[in-house]
Amino acid sequence: MITQAEKGKLFASLHEEPGIFVIPNAWDAGSARLLQNLGFQAIATTSAGFAFTIGKPDGTGAVTREEHLGNARAIAEATSLPVSADLEGGFGDAPEDCAKTIRLAGQTGIVGGSIEDATTRKDDPIYDFEAAVERVTAAAEAARALPFRFTLTARSENFLHDRPNLADTIMRLQAFQDAGADVLFAPGLTNPRDIETVVREVDRPVNVVMGLKGVPLSVEELGRLGVRRISVGGSFTRAAIGAFLAAAREVQTKGTFTFAKEATPHGELNAIFAAWPKN
Known part of the structure; x- marks a missing residue:
């Protein structure tokens, strides 16, 4: 059985080794086990994927x-791989809210997590610079106080909220780095030149999210840009929901069931889950 401390060291080492790796996002225990069965080295959660699967x-x-x-x-207990959680904005405005979220997250079995600078408020979607830095600082301090290696990712959400200001995004990521973040992430970056610029302007591993419509960059191409880690956000969940809706629409509108040709066989899934080793 691999311990949380061992998972923490393993996850950190993935960022320290040369090259690039993909950390796919699972939305539940079953999807986590399927991803491990495919041979991925670590797993992330997805706030979007989880929200959609519980109807929110x-x-x-x-x-x-x-x-x-x-x-x-649930995801950490379902897999022997390191798990990093999407912790959104830390579930509160105050720096202490972010610190509390990290402390509680450390009790779930995960070994990494992200804190973003988005507020969830439409009229004021991004925390101002000083507040954003204070929140990451508090999260980093809480992460360092845990009894195992916790890899903290800090996210600048400008590009997801119609604020495509690359200079401000870089300034925030640099400040998050100085505040103690281990990994830096600006979701929504799609231009290779912008991605390469971010990588060049910071001194921490950079995560890029793929699975975005109209963004054809490959793992190899992102590796050449200097990206260290690739996540897929909620895109695997959306792909699964897309297949579900297509099947349901076929039955509703055509009265046919050809979707079954593409469905994973029951026996195959049963075999994967029945043979699953204990953590």
């Missing part, structure tokens, strides 16, 4: 901290 919208504060941490625990 993403990015609005509709999903509680308790719900997110419960999902993180």
Whole structure:
């Protein structure tokens, strides 16, 4: 059985080794086990994917901290791989809210997590610079106080909220780095030149999210740009929901069941889950 401390060291080492790796996002225990079965080295949770699968919208504060941490625990217990959780904005405005979220997250079995500078408020979607830095500082201090290696990712959300200000994004990431973040992430970057610039202007591993419509960059191409880690956010969940809706629409509108040709066989899934080793 691999311990949380061992998972923490393993996850950190993935960022320290040369090259690039993909950390796919699972939305529940079953998807986590399937991803491990495919041979991935680590797993992340997805706030969007989890929200959609429990019938709630993403990015609005509709999903509680308790719900997110419960999902993180279920995923961490389902796999022997290191798990990093999408902890959104830390579930509160104050720096102490972020610190509390990290402390509680450390009790779920995960070994990494992200804190973002988005507020969930439409009229004021991004925390001002000073507040954003204070929040990451508090999260980093809480992470360092845990009894195992916890890899903290700090996210600048400008590009997801119609604020495509690369200079401000870089300034925030640099400040998050100085505040103690281990990994830096600006979701929504799609231009190779912008990605390369961010990588060049910071001194921490950079995560890029792929699975975005109209962004054809490959793992190899992102590796050449200097990216260290690739996540997929909620895109695997959306792909699964897309297949579900296509099948349901076929039955509803055509009265046919050809979707079954593409469905994973029951026996294959049963065999994967029945043979699963204990952590």
